[in-house]
Amino acid sequence: MQLLTVDALTVRFGGISALSDVGFTMDDREILSIIGPNGAGKTTLFNCISGVYQPTRGEILFQGESLLGLSPDRIAVKGIGRTFQNIRLFNNMTVLDNLMLGRHIRFRRNPLQAYLRIRTEELRHREKVEEVIGFLDLQAYRKMRVMDCPYGVQKRVELGRAIVMEPKLLLLDEPVAGLTAEEKNRVAYLVTEIRGRFGLSILLIEHDLRIVSRLADRMVVLNFGQKLTEGTPAEVQKNPEVIRAYVGEEA
Amino acid sequence: MNLVESYKDDLKLIEKPWTRCWVALLIVGVILFPLFGSEHFVYLATLIFIFSIGILGQNILIGYTGQISLGQAGFLAIGAFTFGHLTKMGVPLGLCLIGAGCMAAVFGVLVGFPSLRLKGPYLAIVTLGFGIAIYQVFTSYEVLSGGRMGMVVPKFPALFGLTSEVSMYYFVFLLCVIFLAATYNLISSYIGRAFVAIRDNDIAAEVLGVNLTNYKLLSFAISSFYTGVSGALYGMFMGFLDPQMFNFSETLLIFVAVIIGGLASVEGALFGAAFVILIPQLLSGYNELTPVILGVTVVIIMIFEPLGLAGRWFKMRLYWRNWPFR
Numbered sequence A: 001m002q003l004l005t006v007d008a009l010t011v012r013f014g015g016i017s018a019l020s021d022v023g024f025t026m027d028d029r030e031i032l033s034i035i036g037p038n039g040a041g042k043t044t045l046f047n048c049i050s051g052v053y054q055p056t057r058g059e060i061l062f063q064g065e066s067l068l069g070l071s072p073d074r075i076a077v078k079g080i081g082r083t084f085q086n087i088r089l090f091n092n093m094t095v096l097d098n099l100m101l102g103r104h105i106r107f108r109r110n111p112l113q114a115y116l117r118i119r120t121e122e123l124r125h126r127e128k129v130e131e132v133i134g135f136l137d138l139q140a141y142r143k144m145r146v147m148d149c150p151y152g153v154q155k156r157v158e159l160g161r162a163i164v165m166e167p168k169l170l171l172l173d174e175p176v177a178g179l180t181a182e183e184k185n186r187v188a189y190l191v192t193e194i195r196g197r198f199g200l201s202i203l204l205i206e207h208d209l210r211i212v213s214r215l216a217d218r219m220v221v222l223n224f225g226q227k228l229t230e231g232t233p234a235e236v237q238k239n240p241e242v243i244r245a246y247v248g249e250e251a
Numbered sequence B: 001m002n003l004v005e006s007y008k009d010d011l012k013l014i015e016k017p018w019t020r021c022w023v024a025l026l027i028v029g030v031i032l033f034p035l036f037g038s039e040h041f042v043y044l045a046t047l048i049f050i051f052s053i054g055i056l057g058q059n060i061l062i063g064y065t066g067q068i069s070l071g072q073a074g075f076l077a078i079g080a081f082t083f084g085h086l087t088k089m090g091v092p093l094g095l096c097l098i099g100a101g102c103m104a105a106v107f108g109v110l111v112g113f114p115s116l117r118l119k120g121p122y123l124a125i126v127t128l129g130f131g132i133a134i135y136q137v138f139t140s141y142e143v144l145s146g147g148r149m150g151m152v153v154p155k156f157p158a159l160f161g162l163t164s165e166v167s168m169y170y171f172v173f174l175l176c177v178i179f180l181a182a183t184y185n186l187i188s189s190y191i192g193r194a195f196v197a198i199r200d201n202d203i204a205a206e207v208l209g210v211n212l213t214n215y216k217l218l219s220f221a222i223s224s225f226y227t228g229v230s231g232a233l234y235g236m237f238m239g240f241l242d243p244q245m246f247n248f249s250e251t252l253l254i255f256v257a258v259i260i261g262g263l264a265s266v267e268g269a270l271f272g273a274a275f276v277i278l279i280p281q282l283l284s285g286y287n288e289l290t291p292v293i294l295g296v297t298v299v300i301i302m303i304f305e306p307l308g309l310a311g312r313w314f315k316m317r318l319y320w321r322n323w324p325f326r
């Protein structure tokens, strides 16, 4: 069975079609990249999968079940985690608390224990969080307010917050955008590591074609809300339409 | 020290030994206070503890969850009159208080529903409407408010050879400590984290699996429970109830106290309550100046110290700890 199936997905905002009839499938443990110029509808696609937007038409199946009509928190429980293009962290919380929120769905939640300060669950989840803190090299920032962390660190915190959810599918919206060349390489390396270590599938939006072709097993190319083509990085890069869509863009 | 031990240390209610000493001293001071303080000061301190509980409730809602409510006077009234009716029926005091809180919580959930769709000023207007409606209902229906003369509520019993006032002082202090400690626990638990997450970034919170409906309504319920209990205690303290006691100015007072004490600060509730209760005392004779002073203080705080008195206190502590290396 496919992990994710997107079929004839259409999203309209008033007059404009952000997505029209987009369809693709994704296998378990695959890294699939969505590429396309600005305004192609990549983020809109993520918003539909994570339940932030409801599509106008079409179908999204995750492990054979439809995600349409579900609220974002229900979708999170089903095993989809994501990051945002413009970082969306809880700015007044520490790095640690941000990551602990990633464990929210895994908590055995009992209000009485909360009120009586019985914190066995807290300790149990803290260990998972510490593992990810180590993995992402965030030790030094643990107790810092996210707002006071540098941009590169915030990006990693957001990544970590999605990983600790232990999702089956991870949606990464431009995880290396705005980073320095060195940081880009590091995150690119992390992305492949994440799949190996946490055994999940990754849907990745990225502008930087060089990085994408290194990471992705397959790519889907969007342009003006439509699917241009899909295939392995080598196939896609040879496609004349893709080259045309990217002329003038970075390539 | 092994890793698990150190994680546990992170979860302690009071981390620093010094803070422990301060808190212990403070508690001893409060316990000995009626021996030295005049009757009037005991009266004021009791009022401060009663208000703190309501302010704490409002702070959970505004400060932590980021949901505005201008209907707090309504919850105070519901708590107070529920308490009044329950005591008349001869229900034991503890159950009366819980009943008052629960009734307010039920209304809190009802008022919370609009918060699922409305934000900021729109929510403020809806809750404002609620507060006014409750006020109107109590003034127009004498069955609820106990008639033209108001409702007489029995005062707190005199215990252990103390006067009724001093007994109530200790009782309210105990409740206040319980509410403060419980709130610290709540705020540092998964529930508190979810509240702050909703305040800081509701979309991200939802995508992480926080159910906005449940947690917003929970926040409204908890907050109005506190406010209801505070209203009930206020009624018992005054000895009678009259809808006039719960008009919009009470809402404003609580709101101002939250801001002065510090948004999203548990101990700030005490600071805020002390401020709004003691300022009119200092200005006695110039009572018409009280709203002006409170208003100006809010403006100054919003400009210079958005974290309120608790924030200032925190910064002072930091300053002394690092002294002389600033």
Ligand SMILES: Nc1ncnc2c1ncn2[C@@H]1O[C@H](COP(=O)(O)OP(=O)(O)OP(=O)(O)O)[C@@H](O)[C@H]1O
Pocket: A013, A016, A017, A018, A036, A037, A038, A039, A040, A041, A042, A043, A044, A045, A085
């Ligand atoms: N909430 C919205 N309301 C109206 N229009 C929207 C909304 N969200 C997206 N759009 C429009 O949909 C189109 C696709 O936007 P989207 O953000 O999905 O592009 P993108 O591929 O992620 O671009 P970028 O590379 O710049 O991130 C754009 O024309 C955008 O203006």
Ligand SMILES: [Mg+2]
Pocket: A042, A043, A044, A085
């Ligand atoms: Mg985008």
